[in-house]
Amino acid sequence: MFTDGACRGNPGKGGWGVLLRYGSVEKQLYGGEPETTNNRMELTAVIRGLEALKKPGPVVITTDSRYVLDGITTWLPNWKQRNWKTAGKKPVKNLELWQRLDELVTLHEVEWHWVKGHSGHPENELADQLANQGIDELAA
Numbered sequence: 001m002f003t004d005g006a007c008r009g010n011p012g013k014g015g016w017g018v019l020l021r022y023g024s025v026e027k028q029l030y031g032g033e034p035e036t037t038n039n040r041m042e043l044t045a046v047i048r049g050l051e052a053l054k055k056p057g058p059v060v061i062t063t064d065s066r067y068v069l070d071g072i073t074t075w076l077p078n079w080k081q082r083n084w085k086t087a088g089k090k091p092v093k094n095l096e097l098w099q100r101l102d103e104l105v106t107l108h109e110v111e112w113h114w115v116k117g118h119s120g121h122p123e124n125e126l127a128d129q130l131a132n133q134g135i136d137e138l139a140a
Contacts, residue, residue, distance in 0.1 A: 001049045002062045004117070004127035005041025006135060013138055014038065016045035017130025019123050020052060027052070028126075032134035041131065042068050043097040050104040058109040064117030064124050073112055076102060 001021070007014040014036035018029040029048055033041070042065035053059065063069055076098065079085065084092045084099075092098060115121045117128070 001046075001059055002123035002127045003042070003045035003049055003068075004064060004124060004131045005038055005043070005045050006128060006131035007036065007038040007041055008135055011035055011037050013135050014041040015131040015134025015136075015138075016041045016048060017127040017132075017134060018045050018049035018052070019126050019130070020049060021123075028130055030130035030134040032138040034138055039065075039067050040094055040097060043071075043094055043101060045127070045131065047097065047100050047104060050101075050108065053108070056107045058111070060111045060113060062113040062115055062121075062123065064115050064121075066114065069112055069114050071098065072101060072105065 002019040003017070005014065005016045013032065013034055015030060015032040020027040020029070029052060031048065042063065046061060046063065046068055050059070078087070079092050079098070084095055086092060115124050117124060
């Protein structure tokens with residue numbers, strides 16, 4: 001699974017894109033929201049991709065979002081221990097999305113990968129195009 005989020009203005013119009021690949025079969029997903037943030041779109045992309053899977057199993061997720069990667073692999077256990085508060089004792093932003101992602105990853109054996117955005121990684125570039133298509137179709 002390759003995911004990306006995009007925003008024109010932050011906050012502003014946003015989109016998310018997902019490329020799912022299983023062997024030689026690929027599926028593309030995307031959508032948009034009229035008023036959102038880039039971080040929300042990055043999270044939404046991963047959530048929508050996981051929701052699209054038909055059954056639990058191993059999943060490799062590639063994202064260019066340090067926010068998503070660090071959040072799910074490092075910050076989330078501490079947030080949960082602190083009743084969804086940050087180290088600074090403030091409420092976690094995008095709480096409902098983090099809680100949904102936490103719920104979904106428990107259904108799968110997830111391996112996380114990070115790639116630098118806009119660096120020519122073909123699947124990341126396609127996920128970015130899908131996210132932007134989600135924004136473009138909001139205006140249509």
